[in-house]
Amino acid sequence: MKNLKLKTAVAGVAIVFSGIISPGCNSLTKTQKGAAIGAGGGGTIGAFIGKAAGNTALGAIIGGAVGGTAGAFIGRKMDRQAAEIKQSVPGATVEREGEGILVKFDSGILFDVDQTALKPAAKSNLQNLANSLNNNPQTTILIVGHTDNTGTATHNQDLSVRRAQAVKSYLTGYNVNGSRLTTEGKGLTEPIADNTTETGRAQNRRVEIAIVANDQLKNEARQSSN
Structure with missing residues (x-):
């Protein structure tokens, strides 16, 4: 389901790109086209993919992209930080996406059922994540809380917000x-697995952290590509 949504979103973006880069621009290099997409599409395309794919954190990463050789410069820095996080935060799933990093925590690692107080093991993981974020200050971070569909939508929305805020407070x-740091709660609205099974519900109860370049790093990347 997740892959199907993402493929559908990407197909939609391809249509958007075709509008950004007209047939009259065939003389542009791939790098120039990438830079044009990054500069012109940015937040709008990121929001589109995030909504279509059902993943707010992924949308934030795509929306923060600059594209082109500047994007490649940022990507290399993100490669190094992702490797650092994988090594130092064993409780997290770390994925390199575009020009950013997506860090996922199963909420069972972070919290007891229906609670917002961090578990001792969670604190150790988040302390190590904080060290990496401090070692790489040229980034902004979106923390997104998610739940399964057990209970009311209102309760789950509130729980997801408070869990995201608890992670922010600890960092x-x-x-x-x-x-x-920015926080957002999505409640039960962005499942990544089947809520009719316990295994699926466990996967849906999660906190996702999107790490993207800040304006300073983007400007540095653009200058390095001139």
Whole structure:
């Protein structure tokens, strides 16, 4: 289901791209086309993919892309940070997506059922994540809470918001600048697995963290590509 949604979203973006880059632009190189897409599409295309694919964190990563050689410069930095997080945060799933990093925590690792207080093991994982974020200050971070469909939509929405905020609070306690962190709760609206099974519900109860380049890093990347 997730892959189908993502493929559908990407197909839609291809249509959008065809409007951004007209047939009269065939003389452009791939790098120039990528830069045009990054500069012109950015947040709009990211929001489109995020909504269509049912993944707010992924949309944030795509929406923050600059494309072209500047995007490649950012990607290399993200490769290094992703490797660092994989090594130091064993409780997380770390994926390199586009020009960013998607870090996923099963909420069972972070919280007890229907709770927002972090477990001791979660604190260790988040402390190590905070160290990586502090070692790489030229990024902004979106923290998104998710739940399964057990209980009311209102309760799950509130729970997802408070869990995202709990993660933010812990990271700021380890000197991650709060201005870099944004939280969002999606409740039960963005499942990644089948809510009719316990295994699926466990996968849906999660916190996702999107790490993307900030304006300073984007400007540095653009200057390096000139």
